[in-house]
Amino acid sequence: MSATGIGAPVRRKEDHRFITGQGRYTDDINRPGQAHAYFLRSPHAHATLKKIDTKAAAAMPGVLGIYTGDDLAADKVGGLICGWMIHSKDGSPMKAGPHPALAQGKVRYVGDHIAVVVAETLAQARDAAEAIVVDYGVLAAVVDTATAAKAKTQVHDEAPGNTVFNWHLGDKDATEAAFKAAKHVTKLDIVNNRLVPNPMEPRAAVGDYDQGEGAFTLYTTSQNPHVARLVLSAFIGIAPENKLRVIAPDVGGGFGSKIFIYAEETVCVWVAKKVGRPVKWTSDRTEAFLSDAHGRDHVTHAELAMDADGKMLAMRVHTTANLGAYLSTFSSSVPTYLYAPLLSGQYDIPAIYCEVDAVYTNTAPVDAYRGAGRPEATFVVERLVEVAARQLGKDPAKFRTQNFIRKFPHQTPVIMMYDTGNYGASLKKAMEIIDYKGFPKRRRDSARNGKLRGLGFSAYIEACGIAPSAAVGSLGAGVGLWESAEVRVNPIGTVEVLTGSHSHGQGHETTFAQLVSDRLGVPLENVSIIHGDTDKVQMGMGTYGSRSGAVGMSAIFKAIDKVIAKGKKVAAYVLEADEADIDFKDGNFTVKGTDRTLDFGSCALQAYVAHKFNGQDLEPGLKEGAFYDPTNFTFPAGVHICELEIDPDTGITRIERWAAVDDFGNVINPMIVEGQVHGGIAQGVGQALLEGARYNADGQLVTASFMDYCMPRADDLPSFEVGMTVTPCPSNPLGIKGCGEAGAIASPPAVINAITDALGHEEIAMPATPQAVWRAAQKTLSRMAAE
Amino acid sequence: MANLSMTVNGKSVTATVDPRTLLVQFLRENLRLTGTHVGCDTSQCGACVVHLDGKAVKACTTLALSCEGASVTTIEGLANGGTLHPMQEAFREHHGLQCGFCTPGMIMSAVDIVNRRGNSLDEKTIREDLDGNICRCTGYHNIVKAVAAGAEAMGKGAAPVRQAAE
Amino acid sequence: MYAFTYHRPATARQAASLLAKKEDAKLLAGGHTLLPTMKQRLASPGALVDLSSCADLKGITRKGRNLVIGAMTTHAEVAASPEVQEAIPALAYLASHIGDPHVRHRGTIGGSVANNDPAADYPAALLALGATVVTNKRKLAAEEFFSGLYETALDEGEIIVKVSFPATSKAGYAKFRNPASRYALVGVFVAKRGSEIAVAITGAGEGGVFRWPEAEAALKARFAGKSLDGLKHTAKGINGDIHADAEYRAHLIGVMAKQAVAQATGKA
Incomplete structure (x- = not known):
């Protein structure tokens, strides 16, 4: 392994600009003549728009234009779309209500967009927005996930019973039969709490229109600018793709929430032409809380059937998933194909049946948030397994081991074909790190101090590297999920890689360069990674679902193969040898069995000067592109163990130790991978202990700022002990599985299993706030007193 | 509109501003120093932290006019010419950043912790003193390591921020 | 924020006169409650009188058995003050746990007390210690000063100058x-x-x-x-x-x- 190649903890190339304040985020971009947009948002969760009077507002100082849903309709601007078709059990397509970028006739959640004001300054735009008079016909709000389908009020005319779809997966009959034969059944009711992703950079957009060229440019906080362009062109109809450039510059975190195509960027780019000025919008944090797509929000009943020995026989799950007021870009896929196929976990379960009812409510749209469906599935599986072990009186580690899948490939009853893994190895290593044997003593020590100590396992699996295009197409996806790359070798051997992946914290400029450096033998500093601009990179699918390593880098790998192949042809001419006799290693083309070599830089120069070969026989230049379509999902898996202590007097839970052992296959940069694990755990701990988006009965979001929505801070968390095991992924050339979501998937059940272990009962929901834990601990104390 | 003059990163600046201009807006919009960020509206996240007369403050909760005559150091003023400040270096070395958005505020806060508490910082102190800065990417693990290392490096002859920037 | 005019007097007396003259004027101390409220357009003063240059509102002194803290003294200054640590260590401790380090660099005792946020820390100290709030017009015992949620006995145009605490280590x-x-x-x-x-x-x-x-x-x-x-x-x-x-x-x-x-x- 070289100091900068694959496997080395190379310090990040992109860091210099960030640590010196030279990062360039969307809000840092200002176009000449730029005006500012402010969105008038609905203060009501559900209301008809009887009249919108913009007359007085339009006359206010600095106002350049005020536009509403009527103007969108007049310009034939299409609505926002959901790109994944789900069919209900009865075969009917999901019930998608219209989703205009500015409301037409009705608003459906607090924060829904009524009008945009464009003015010289943001303050003027906001002043004018306050002068718009809206006559609302306030309607009752549907808020609660569990009861939305029974509500008298209907959010969309298209969706009776507020039901988007009733979907299912698995073999119902086989599952029922297995339950009938079971000796023991564990049952659990679970709420997966609603979260707000909250990347630290709020969303922003700058729309610009070049009248001379008739072309638009949109700067936006996107994880996938090409998908944004595709949707804005093909579905919303802003402009054809060749007349719309989308640039996602430095993006300050996404976690899923910046995958989606939102109303604000749609409107900014559209109105830029109408007012003849560049138009900027930057979300404030409250707007982010109200209008960024939220995550999770499931209500689930789950059951696990076992035989007399504790061998798992079957699982059945019913989930109600809240999708909010409109179907966001990928929302329908999250509680379905990103969820139910993971219900087998790491276990050999012969039969699984899952039903999912998706409902509309008068709340912000819900879509993918770090892990997207897989954290929800893992929470169901790992809570069920933990409770089952307790009910059977089995050690939770032994019970898991007993049921682990050991033979690969393994076909689960819910679509997935696990390719490889060694679950026992991760469990063993995690137990060593946490000193599982020493836990009983640590628990007694805590008890002596009046504290309750608990330890919780989470053995997770996820499916990522999303995904084989034909497979997702058959499941309803509207797009293919390949990735593209172009490797451009310059005449003196420096390299530019254009990738359709997008880095918003993942460190692609470093890891992707490591791959190139390693394979082409060029110094790391001679490699530049270019992403996030549809005028530079031809097409791409972007970064989410832990796919950039497994899919994005595989595309680069493939393009590098082509560069090397072409280089061999060039070298053959230069070295006057047969192409088949040319080897490429450590940056040198060598004629087999001789000392005749051509270094990579010289080869590049020869490719461009084209003096040594006939340009009709071999094209000059050294530039190759590739599209990589995966052959399977990848299956990162691992075991996290959380050890914590509860103060029953205050309800405060302190996480004392955290052991994380993950199998991500081969790792390009362990420093970056560990960083991804840390961040994921923090978000999962946030879900388990601190975070919860709450609407009141009127549909007002009562946790709409950091004053009320508790983000994990440094002193809420411990340092983490991270280990790895490796079974290389067989389906991609680098053996990579992906690491971005693992921490967020693994951690919530680890925390709750530890809390319930400490409490000695299962009556706690997420977030396990001090109040909730205090109340639950009182139950524990009174039971202990009674014993 | 009102006249305003202050020193930013060692340079005198003067401007005429609307009284409602916040320090962070003045830095970002008037001076185009866009390294100072805005991550919330309620003074929690700390993405906007700068040093005002040597002390870390939230530039989103300070009026520009309140800084009349003051000396402000932003992330852009932390490095000494081409030489990174030891705290910047430590954040890179220990992978204390991912998306980079909270990073300027984090680094300015970290330097302030050292200014207040010295060069030998334990994990508990660092975690508690990072109370006013939220990071969504790193889980703080590597930030804590970076702050400890940066603090130590600052003690080894590397100039503290005030001298470096003013 | 809505528009306002900005004034930065050099003394408490000048501040009082501005407060009296300007319509709908509000005092700006550390600003950590007022500015976020104004940013959300939930407050719209016509004028802000910034007290940050009033030297006569700052400082910590020991006067016999009393500890006197100027209204514009920041939480960080109270927390770090040897006088406070000696006279009333609990007060220094309280100040060191308000908000976060950045907030403590700007937030002031006068601002906190005048706002009387039901979740603020200082009001508990004033009430328990039997402190006296000294304004530009009179002296008020803590128990008469705090009169309800965000309510105090302060009159229009009245400015807190300092707070006097009887010293106690217990x-x-x-x-x-x-x-x-x-x-x-x-x-x-x-x-x-x-x-x-x-x-x-x-x-x-x-x-x-x-x-x-x-x-x-x-x-x-x-x-x-x-x-x-x-x-x-x-x-x-x-x-x-x-x-x-x-x-x-x-x-x-x-x-x-x-x-x-x-x-x-x-x-x-």
Whole structure:
């Protein structure tokens, strides 16, 4: 392994600009003549728009234009779309209500967009927005996930019973039969709490229109600018793709929430032409809380059937998933194909049946948030397994081991074909790190101090590297999920890689360069990674679902193969040898069995000067592109163990130790991978202990700022002990599985299993706030007193 | 509109501003120093932290006019010419950043912790003193390591921020 | 923010005169409540009178048995002050736990006291210590000063100049922080001056800061945490919100009171 190649903890190339304040985020971009947009948002969760009077507002100082849903309709601007078709059990397509970028006739959640004001300054735009008079016909709000389908009020005319779809997966009959034969059944009711992703950079957009060229440019906080362009062109109809450039510059975190195509960027780019000025919008944090797509929000009943020995026989799950007021870009896929196929976990379960009812409510749209469906599935599986072990009186580690899948490939009853893994190895290593044997003593020590100590396992699996295009197409996806790359070798051997992946914290400029450096033998500093601009990179699918390593880098790998192949042809001419006799290693083309070599830089120069070969026989230049379509999902898996202590007097839970052992296959940069694990755990701990988006009965979001929505801070968390095991992924050339979501998937059940272990009962929901834990601990104390 | 003059990163600046201009807006919009960020509206996240007369403050909760005559150091003023400040270096070395958005505020806060508490910082102190800065990417693990290392490096002859920037 | 005019007087007297002259004027101290409120357009003063240049409102002095803190003294200055640490260590401790380090660099005792946020820390200290709020017009005992949620006895045009605390080392403060905002979910300040015992509670009262007479009586018998064993604050009059309901807050009052006493008696 070289100091900068694959496997080395190379310090990040992109860091210099960030640590010196030279990062360039969307809000840092200002176009000449730029005006500012402010969105008038609905203060009501559900209301008809009887009249919108913009007359007085339009006359206010600095106002350049005020536009509403009527103007969108007049310009034939299409609505926002959901790109994944789900069919209900009865075969009917999901019930998608219209989703205009500015409301037409009705608003459906607090924060829904009524009008945009464009003015010289943001303050003027906001002043004018306050002068718009809206006559609302306030309607009752549907808020609660569990009861939305029974509500008298209907959010969309298209969706009776507020039901988007009733979907299912698995073999119902086989599952029922297995339950009938079971000796023991564990049952659990679970709420997966609603979260707000909250990347630290709020969303922003700058729309610009070049009248001379008739072309638009949109700067936006996107994880996938090409998908944004595709949707804005093909579905919303802003402009054809060749007349719309989308640039996602430095993006300050996404976690899923910046995958989606939102109303604000749609409107900014559209109105830029109408007012003849560049138009900027930057979300404030409250707007982010109200209008960024939220995550999770499931209500689930789950059951696990076992035989007399504790061998798992079957699982059945019913989930109600809240999708909010409109179907966001990928929302329908999250509680379905990103969820139910993971219900087998790491276990050999012969039969699984899952039903999912998706409902509309008068709340912000819900879509993918770090892990997207897989954290929800893992929470169901790992809570069920933990409770089952307790009910059977089995050690939770032994019970898991007993049921682990050991033979690969393994076909689960819910679509997935696990390719490889060694679950026992991760469990063993995690137990060593946490000193599982020493836990009983640590628990007694805590008890002596009046504290309750608990330890919780989470053995997770996820499916990522999303995904084989034909497979997702058959499941309803509207797009293919390949990735593209172009490797451009310059005449003196420096390299530019254009990738359709997008880095918003993942460190692609470093890891992707490591791959190139390693394979082409060029110094790391001679490699530049270019992403996030549809005028530079031809097409791409972007970064989410832990796919950039497994899919994005595989595309680069493939393009590098082509560069090397072409280089061999060039070298053959230069070295006057047969192409088949040319080897490429450590940056040198060598004629087999001789000392005749051509270094990579010289080869590049020869490719461009084209003096040594006939340009009709071999094209000059050294530039190759590739599209990589995966052959399977990848299956990162691992075991996290959380050890914590509860103060029953205050309800405060302190996480004392955290052991994380993950199998991500081969790792390009362990420093970056560990960083991804840390961040994921923090978000999962946030879900388990601190975070919860709450609407009141009127549909007002009562946790709409950091004053009320508790983000994990440094002193809420411990340092983490991270280990790895490796079974290389067989389906991609680098053996990579992906690491971005693992921490967020693994951690919530680890925390709750530890809390319930400490409490000695299962009556706690997420977030396990001090109040909730205090109340639950009182139950524990009174039971202990009674014993 | 009102006249305003202050020193930013060692340079005198003067401007005429609307009284409602916040320090962070003045830095970002008037001076185009866009390294100072805005991550919330309620003074929690700390993405906007700068040093005002040597002390870390939230530039989103300070009026520009309140800084009349003051000396402000932003992330852009932390490095000494081409030489990174030891705290910047430590954040890179220990992978204390991912998306980079909270990073300027984090680094300015970290330097302030050292200014207040010295060069030998334990994990508990660092975690508690990072109370006013939220990071969504790193889980703080590597930030804590970076702050400890940066603090130590600052003690080894590397100039503290005030001298470096003013 | 809505538009306003900005004024930065050099003395409290000038500030008072501006406050009287300008329509709809508000004082700006550290700004950490007022500015966020204005940013959200929930407050719209026509003029802001920034007190940050009023040198006569700053500083910490020991005057005989009293500790006097200027209204524009920041939380960080109070926390770091050797005078405060010597005269009333619990007060320095309280100041060191307000908000976060950046907030403490800007936020002031005068601003906190004048705002009387029901979740602010200082009101509990003033009430328990029997402090005196000195304004440009008069002196007000803490118990008459704090009159309700965000309400004080301050008149229009009246400016807090300083706060005077009788010194005592037998005092302690314990706070259960709101995990999100870092304000006090429940804060209990306990003080013993001679035979006088005071227990003041912030963060929990429906009407703002208040005293807990039952705890005071119990501690009068013996100033020790054990004296509070079995004593429970009623949930009546205690506020509840999404972070903590009244029952939990009432329970925390007892827990925090014990911790405060432990601190006051050097047993923390």
